[in-house]
Amino acid sequence: MDGELPEPLVIAGRSFTSRLIVGTGKYDSYAQNAAAAEAAGAEIVTVAVRRVNLTDKSQPMLVDYLSPERFTFLPNTAGCYTGEDAVRTLRLAREAGGWNLVKLEVLSDPKTLYPDMIETLRALDMLIADGFEVMVYCSDDPVMARRAEEAGAAAIMPLGAPIGSGLGIQNPVNIRLIIEQAKVPVLIDAGVGTASDAAIAMELGCDAVLLNTAIAEAGDPIRMARAMKHAVIAGREAYLAGRMQKRRYADPSSPLAGLI
Numbered sequence: 135m136d137g138e139l140p141e142p143l144v145i146a147g148r149s150f151t152s153r154l155i156v157g158t159g160k161y162d163s164y165a166q167n168a169a170a171a172e173a174a175g176a177e178i179v180t181v182a183v184r185r186v187n188l189t190d191k192s193q194p195m196l197v198d199y200l201s202p203e204r205f206t207f208l209p210n211t212a213g214c215y216t217g218e219d220a221v222r223t224l225r226l227a228r229e230a231g232g233w234n235l236v237k238l239e240v241l242s243d244p245k246t247l248y249p250d251m252i253e254t255l256r257a258l259d260m261l262i263a264d265g266f267e268v269m270v271y272c273s274d275d276p277v278m279a280r281r282a283e284e285a286g287a288a289a290i291m292p293l294g295a296p297i298g299s300g301l302g303i304q305n306p307v308n309i310r311l312i313i314e315q316a317k318v319p320v321l322i323d324a325g326v327g328t329a330s331d332a333a334i335a336m337e338l339g340c341d342a343v344l345l346n347t348a349i350a351e352a353g354d355p356i357r358m359a360r361a362m363k364h365a366v367i368a369g370r371e372a373y374l375a376g377r378m379q380k381r382r383y384a385d386p387s388s389p390l391a392g393l394i
């Protein structure tokens with residue numbers, strides 16, 4: 135069972151085997167990006183439609199390296215700071231590629247790239263009314279996550295830490311609260327720095343992990359992509375297996391009962 139999990143990840147009625155979504159930014163080349171996405175075993179790749187070349191055939195194009203037949207493209211609104219901007223960007227993406235399943239992120243400021251949840255929820259309403267299926271990048275606030283779900287989000291994606299920070303999961307207590315209440319998939323999106331962060335997200339009960347920088351900026355991106363794939367699988371398996379109870383004191387590994 136290499137790279138395969140027993141039960142699929144279902145988002146907006148679509149089934150996926152892999153629980154790791156990877157990005158398409160910050161790589162040295164599209165070729166390296168494609169090799170990393172393969173090594174990660176990813177089936178979904180996020181695409182910053184404002185930054186990635188999807189239409190200019192005179193320049194290298196993402197689709198020449200990452201085939202839309204092999205990967206589900208998840209257009210995102212990276213770089214958008216207002217609801218209107220985000221909605222416009224995703225409408226253009228839908229016109230260009232027919233993509234209806236999208237990632238909404240509306241940012242508050244360039245220093246933190248923290249989600250502006252008021253603008254996010256406003257944009258979400260507009261997108262749902264327009265027939266989009268929306269995966270929502272959100273703060274790790276259970277109230278905001280619930281609002282996004284109530285508004286019709288197809289998945290809730292709280293940040294583990296600021297985008298590109300690699301700080302790991304900063305607020306596991308809130309992430310667990312978000313998971314407990316959610317009826318749609320919960321994905322950690324942003325802030326993963328290394329494989330153990332991805333495993334922790336999955337052990338908390340997240341349905342999947344979305345990351346970019348940890349692979350793209352690793353010394354060896356392909357090897358890190360492989361590590362992330364295994365970490366997500368290991369974390370999911372550990373979550374499903376059920377963690378042992380922690381004890382304050384030692385408990386011998388070889389039981390003493392029946393000893394002569």
Ligand SMILES: CC(=O)[C@@H](O)[C@H](O)COP(=O)(O)O
Pocket residue numbers: 156157158180210212239296297298299300323324325326344345346347348
């Ligand atoms: C790729 C993408 O959608 C990013 O906006 C995402 O939030 C990833 O963040 P990291 O680069 O911190 O993994």
